[in-house]
Amino acid sequence: MFTGIISDIGTVRSVARTGDTRVVIDCGYDTATIDLGASIACSGVCLTVVDKAPPSSSGGEPGWFAVDVSGETRSRTADGQWVEGRRLNLERALRLGDELGGHIVTGHVDGLAEVIRVEPDGDSTRLEIAVPAALAPFVAGKGSVTVDGVSLTVNRVLDDDSDGGADDGSGRTWMTLNIIPHTQGATTLGDLAPGQSVNIEIDVLARYLMRMETYRRG
Known part of the structure; x- marks a missing residue:
């Protein structure tokens, strides 16, 4: 873990x-x-x-x-x-007694997402990332997500064609994330550019919900 x-x-x-x-x-x-x-x-x-x-x-x-x-x-x-x-x-790996500063992460990639926009937002950087359709229902505003191993809080989730969304006609879902200067310096997220793919891991609770939903539909 x-x-x-x-x-x-x-x-x-x-x-x-x-x-x-x-x-x-x-x-x-x-x-x-x-x-x-x-x-x-x-x-x-x-x-x-x-x-x-x-x-x-x-x-x-x-x-x-x-x-x-x-x-x-x-x-x-x-x-x-x-x-x-x-x-x-x-x-x-997390050891018993260590501080849990982010959220529980398993190190198992759920899917790949694409960086769409990288823009300054005050001293921070705002990322806009297109999420695969299979993962879209399990990404929530103010929820946790892991991008290239980094625990982040999702600012907003926008389905394509929704008000304020980045409409490209693909039907994809978009999430926005703010990367503060410390995180930019302590990780590789400051190197990201539009078109780049990133590893995504959804929150572990969302992963179990995904399995339940798949089984229900199955």
């Missing part, structure tokens, strides 16, 4: 494709405190640490950890996430 509060920004050092994809990620964590088999959320994707190394003795190389990304995971995560040089939001 995670909270959606990012504790480091990592950078993909290398990507090797064999059966799965071995991804090595530079990080600022004290790798001596990371156990092999531990879980780290990488831009919202819960992955298992399979190798690690401390910073080089000369200080020229940061510490790193490695994860194996399956084909299933690659198919369900944002385009371009598993490439060299990509910056990733990192969060280590």
Whole structure:
């Protein structure tokens, strides 16, 4: 389990494709405190640490950890996430007694959404994101959502063609989010641009409601 509060920004050092994809990620964590088999959320994707190394003795190389990304995971995560040089939001697994600063996050991506607009809003940045139709009923104004691993509060939800909505005739649902300066600096959300895809995880309660609704209709 995670909270959606990012504790480091990592950078993909290398990507090797064999059966799965071995991804090595530079990080600022004290790798001596990371156990092999531990879980780290990488831009919202819960992955298992399979190798690690401390910073080089000369200080020229940061510490790193490695994860194996399956084909299933690659198919369900944002385009371009598993490439060299990509910056990733990192969060280590929640421990008993830790402060729950965001909301309960599982690290399982529910779908991909598209960034439509990025606009200044005072000192903050307002994001407008198009949500897939399958997830639209489970995103609510003032509810919680995870975008690339970051716990955020939804400002507004607008169905396409609704008053004030960004009408593109697609029938998609749109949500708006405000990213404060601290969050922009502490995560990769400040790098987002229109047309970019992002990993979305709905609130865990909404996930159970989704399953109930699917079963009811089934």
